[in-house]
Amino acid sequence: MARLSLFTSLFSSLLSWLPGKTTAAPGRSFPARVPEPLAPEILRSASRAGPEIAWGAKVTDGFKWKAIEIAKRLRMEPDHLMAIMAFETGRTFDPATVNRAGSGATGLIQFMPATARGLATTTAALEAMSAIDQLDYVEKYLEPYRGRIGDIQNAYMAVLYPRAIGKPSGHVLFRKGSRAYKLNRGLDRNGDGRITKQEAAARVTALLEEGMRPGNIG
Structure with missing residues (x-):
């Protein structure tokens, strides 16, 4: 009996040092340690891993998901929306991007001053917004x-020249001599003095492909 008592005492002492266990009276089970819950930010990250989209690696998680949700409501591809914003902001997705040609256009899709007023805001207000807030506009x-x-092509026409939505690829948007051509002359790929719908969308299409490459997609 002395040997059994000594063994029981040593066994109880050993259990008291095991991680995840607690001592208990003889005949009772020793419950395993309950794992600590994951931190909220880890859970949010895991639950929002979601699909990869063009340029998704270059924006915040919140921006990416809001763009996906907007694209779904508009019945357009989120990759297309991201490619357009990448083009209009020089790949920066900076809501304060201002048109270098002097048109006064500002933001993620280069809102013109008159366009901003039509949305009940101003280019100055848009410039001061966060990228996520500007997505509402x-x-x-x-x-x-x-x-x-x-x-x-039609997605980009909505931003550049809505009248061309639904038009064929060869439809001419701007001709040399017009202010619109001057502001967009970089889109005249063959230098013939005309900018077609296909030419206008070519650089956005190229940025769509670029945005799908490793390091950009996410």
């Missing part, structure tokens, strides 16, 4: 074209 601007911008 991107959606508000694109809403009238919902369901008509499912391909990359």
Whole structure:
């Protein structure tokens, strides 16, 4: 009996040092340690890993998910929306981007001053917004074209020249001599003095492909 008592005492002492265990009276089980819950930020990150989209690695998680949700409501591809914003901001996604040609356009999709007023805001106010907040105005601007911008050319026409939505690829948007051509002359790929719908969308299409490459997609 002395040997059994000594063994029981040593066994109880050993259990008291095991991680995840607690001592208990003879005949009772020793419950395993309950794992600590994951931190909220880890849970949010895991639950929002989601699909990869063009240029998703270059923006915040919040921006990416809001762009996906907006694209879904507008019935357009989120990759296309991201490619357009990458083009209009020089790949920066900076809401304060200002047009270098002097048009006064500002922001993620280069809102013109008159366009901003039509959305009940100003380019100055847009410039001061965060990128995530400015996305609300991107959606508000694109809403009238919902369901008509499912391909990359028409999606970009909604931003550049809405009258060309639904037109064929060879449709001429701007001709040399006009102010619109002067502001967009970099889009005249063959230098013939005309900018077609296909030419205008070519650089956005190229940025779509670039945005799908490793390091940009995410």
